[in-house]
Amino acid sequence: DQQVKQNSPSLSVQEGRISILNCDYTNSMFDYFLWYKKYPAEGPTFLISISSIKDKNEDGRFTVFLNKSAKHLSLHIVPSQPGDSAVYFCAAKRLNTGTASKLTFGTGTRLQVTL
Amino acid sequence: GAVVSQHPSRVICKSGTSVKIECRSLDFQATTMFWYRQFPKQSLMLMATSNEGSKATYEQGVEKDKFLINHASLTLSTLTVTSAHPEDSSFYICSAATTGGYGYTFGSGTRLTVV
Numbered sequence: 316d317q318q319v320k321q322n323s324p325s326l327s328v329q330e331g332r333i334s335i336l337n338c339d340y341t342n343s344m345f346d347y348f349l350w351y352k353k354y355p356a357e358g359p360t361f362l363i364s365i366s367s368i369k370d371k372n373e374d375g376r377f378t379v380f381l382n383k384s385a386k387h388l389s390l391h392i393v394p395s396q397p398g399d400s401a402v403y404f405c406a407a408k409r410l411n412t413g414t415a416s417k418l419t420f421g422t423g424t425r426l427q428v429t430l
Numbered sequence: 431g432a433v434v435s436q437h438p439s440r441v442i443c444k445s446g447t448s449v450k451i452e453c454r455s456l457d458f459q460a461t462t463m464f465w466y467r468q469f470p471k472q473s474l475m476l477m478a479t480s481n482e483g484s485k486a487t488y489e490q491g492v493e494k495d496k497f498l499i500n501h502a503s504l505t506l507s508t509l510t511v512t513s514a515h516p517e518d519s520s521f522y523i524c525s526a527a528t529t530g531g532y533g534y535t536f537g538s539g540t541r542l543t544v545v
Binding site for chain 2: 356418419
């Protein structure tokens with residue numbers, strides 16, 4: 316049961332343009348969402364997060380949008396740079412469970428930024 | 431920032447032997463440690479959650495007698511793959527919860543190959 320899905324396994328974007336990575340979830344109990352960037356044979360690196368009480372969070376070139384009614388979030392990267400080429404995972408969790416709660420990861424989207 | 435050191439980065443072992451993977455939190459106390467496994471081109475799948483001083487909680491389908499997790503101190507958690515078989519070959523990643531459970535710091539991962 317894949318509770319967090321990234322339906323696009325890969326995405327190619329030209330340098331300087333906007334990259335939009337999408338993520339859908341099914342568990343309405345999730346109330347905190349995170350995006351990670353991952354290179355092969357390395358651990359994920361945190362990019363940006365958003366709480367369910369917000370619909371947008373911005374940090375530099377990265378913006379995450381959350382549509383709770385659609386159970387959908389997206390990560391926008393603008394402008395895209397070649398160094399952004401990696402696999403991007405969205406993750407979701409439930410807050411306020413008493414202890415640090417586990418993350419449920421999406422299936423990942425491989426972003427390639429071309430020159 | 432918070433750093434989790436994971437060793438070894440890669441290991442090759444013979445079928446039937448055991449392998450221990452260590453994760454150390456270098457500059458913070460990791461009350462909760464998560465262990466993930468990632469097969470090629472797939473998502474990170476949570477194997478177990480360990481809290482310092484208590485038994486690990488395993489996800490459904492993960493054999494607790496095969497994947498032994500020890501979290502005896504606030505800075506060290508270990509995963510031992512016992513009687514390893516080729517199907518256990520995978521990328522194993524640990525993650526420590528930080529900042530009240532909102533943030534997570536990942537280790538750099540261990541590539542296990544069982545021959």
